[in-house]
Structures are given as C-alpha cells and as structure tokens.
Amino acid sequence: MGYRRLDKHILKAIFHRWIESQSISRIHREEGFDRKTIRSYIELFEAKGLRPGLQMPDEDLDCVLQELLPKNTRGRNKRELLAPYREELLRLVNPDASSGDPESPAERPAEVVRPKTAYLILVEKYRLEVSYETFKLYAREIGLTAQSKRAPTRLESPPGQETQIDYGTVGTLVDHHNGKARRVYAFAAKLSCSRLPFIQFTYTQNKESWMESNIAMVEFYGGVTECLLIDNLKSGVLKPDLWDPQINRGYAEFAEHYRTFIDTARVGKATDKAKIERLIPQARELFRRLKAIHPTWSLDELNRQALLWCRQEYGRAVHGTTGIAPMSLFEEQEQSLLKSLPPVRFEVPxxxxxxxxxxxxxxxxxxxxxxxxxxxxxxxxxxxxxxxxxxxxxxxxxxxxxxxxxxxxxWLPGDFPKSREALMQGAYPRYLLSRARTLGPAAERLIDGI
The missing domain is CATH 2.40.50 (OB fold (Dihydrolipoamide Acetyltransferase, E2P))
Incomplete structure (x- = not known):
C-alpha cells in the first residue's frame, strides 16, 4: 500500500470510530490505515485520558488531536540557502518568469540552461553546500522542473565496433582574435559500447575543421573503431544515399589512413545514432555552464575543460544504461580492441x-x-x-x-614559348638581346640602344 499522510480529519475519524467501540480491524477496513498505526494512536488517546463514551467539546478535541499528529515535515534550512538566488535561477532556466527588467543589461538573461546545469553553476559560482536532491525540492517549489522526454531507441554494439559522430550548435562566444561574437558548434563523438564521449568546440563546420576534429577524436581515444557512424552533413557526405553514399574525398582519405570505415545514418532518422543525439544537449549545457563560470575563457581553454569533463565528470559517473562508468568500461573492455593509430599523423588535404x-x-x-x-x-x-x-x-x-x-x-619548362616565359619572368629585354646576337653585331647594337 502506498504512503498516506495522516491529517487531523483522518485522525478525528479514527477517534470517533474508536469511541463508538469499533474494532481495530473494522477501522482498518474503513480508513485504510495499518492496524499497528491505529493501535499506536489508540494508545496515545488513552495516554491523554480519552476513553470510549467520553464527551468533549470539538475545540478541545481538535487541540488534543493536533498535538498527536506526526511532526514529519522536513526542515527547510538547506533550501533557504537557495532563496537569495531565486531570480538568478529563473534568468538561467526560465527568463520569462523572472521579475527583473529584461531591458537592463544586468538583468538580461544569459543563454537558457537546464535546471541541473543551473544547480552546478550556483554551486561552483557561490560555493554552496546544497545537495542536488535539496535543489530539486526547491526547483519544484518555484517551477523549474523540466518536462521529461521520451528516450530514443538504443542499439547496442560490441566493444571497438562503432563511434557515433555529430555536430550541434551550442551558443556564441567572443573570438579573441577579432573581438566579435561568433557562433560556436560542438563536434561530439561517443563510443557506442562504453559511452565514453569526446567534445570539441569549433567556430566552423567546414571540411578542414571536420577532419581536424576527427583526428583529435581518434588521438583522444588512442585508437579507432571498426566504423564511424556520421550524419549526412556536407563536411563528410557529398551525396546521401541509403546504399552508396558519396563520401567527401578528403574524409575518405582520412578513413583509409586510419583503416576504418564510414557509415552514414538514414536521412531524417535520428534514432540511427541515438547515443550521440543524447550527447548534443549535454554538450550545449556544458558549454553554457563553462561560459557562465568563466566568461573570459577562449575556445582553446573551453576545449581543455571539455576533455576533462569527458574523462572525469562524465567518464567516472555511473551510466544509467550500462550501470558502469564509461571510463571504466572503456579501460576494461574497449580500449584494447581499438585499432592502433598509424605512426604518421594524417595531414588534412x-x-x-x-x-x-x-x-x-x-x-x-x-x-x-x-x-x-x-x-x-x-x-x-x-x-x-x-x-x-x-x-x-x-x-x-x-x-x-x-x-x-x-x-x-x-608553370613548368616547355609550357610556353621562350619569349612568353621571358616576358612572365621580367627578362624580356635579355631575351631580345640574345635573339639580336644571332642576327649580327648591328642588330645587337640597335636593340641594346633601345
């Protein structure tokens, strides 16, 4: 039977049934409370001097019953620590619900994050000693709890078999080279067996950036899986096709260099690569969390912290599906099954x-x-x-x-007549003199005088 909270009205009903000389079993059937609970309250009634047949004014009876009710309300000391940051929490998670002036630069909301990311921001920013369970209770009180979504279908792979790769937009960042705010993307990868992630933030999604991130990924893992499952983005796939996709030539050379194969997901079928789809929102929350805590960091500094997050915070936490920390599963089962990297690093063409x-x-x-x-x-x-x-x-x-x-x-020798080559090299006068010498001294003096 599920838990039922005992209030004054229920306790009063039990009391009236008791003074009417109803048995404990009947009170149990009518009120639905355990016999032991009913017996314990009858003993409390008797300790207060109450007995069957006794007549009491309702006001006095209410006072007695109020004293007998369980004092099982939880303390709010820890939740009170979060109260001064209520407006900041609302600006981080739900700017529309904030009471601040949206036109004020100080009150202008930052990029929206999820409730758990907002909790991590407050804990690290203000050094709060508040558990996540306490934060969830406070979040429910002020309406921060996000709605749950249906999880995508999971397809399991053996160790060393597959890496899922995708791009996702995560926000904007001021480029230290030109001082302008630029859009930032997350190159995200995840080993399908161990779930160990790799995240690298970039400013572009062009072919060169795509391949550089792939190289950084295989170096992070220290090896490469049998195949790479990618989306049909232009940086990797020129023409999507279910049976014969046309792979970017440079990316095909990358795959040949590292002895792996490229597999593409079906167009519009995110469930083909559900594991990496789940990582994109987490990469977005990580970027916004790091940016909120370290607003002056460059992209390189954010990337170094992202790799620490992959190895330690995410990598050492128990995964909800496998029941094992991704880094532990990687080290125990998958790392030894990855293909070794070639001695020469691939040079991006x-x-x-x-x-x-x-x-x-x-x-x-x-x-x-x-x-x-x-x-x-x-x-x-x-x-x-x-x-x-x-x-x-x-x-x-x-x-x-x-x-x-x-x-x-x-140009190569022989591409053009000698006269044109001399003209392109800026040596046309010397060419004319050499031709004049073949005609005689008079021609040479004439050309030399010009």
Missing part, C-alpha cells in the same frame, strides 16, 4: 574545384598555376597537402603537380 582560363592558368589560394595546352576551359580538382599541389581530372587521374612555394605565378 584541401580540395578545390578549379577551371583553366583561356590563358591556360587556374587560381588556387591566390596563386596562378599553368596547365597544358589541351586543358583550356576545362574543370579540374586541385588538392593541396604536404606542400604539394596536385591537379586531378573528374576521375581523379593525376594531371600535374607543383611544389607550393612563395612564387605567385607557376
């Missing part, structure tokens, strides 16, 4: 589509490169990595390569 102009040059990173005569007007794919620029056709057949130097105009 830069790909760019280029078109050869009528003068037989194309432009890449503000420099001009020459192509053979039969390439005028055609489109190619330029790839720069390791100080080498390579040019491929549509079927990735190598056409030409150049070393990347400070020279802004590059």
């Amino acid at each position: 830069r790909y760019k589509p280029v078109k050869v102009h009528p003068d037989r040059f194309f432009t890449f990173e503000h420099k001009r490169y020459a192509m053979p005569e039969n390439c005028r007007g055609q489109s190619f794919i330029a790839r720069e990595s390791g100080g080498i620029l390579r040019v491929f056709d549509a079927s990735y057949r190598l056409i030409r390569s150049y070393p990347v130097t400070e020279q802004r105009v590059c």
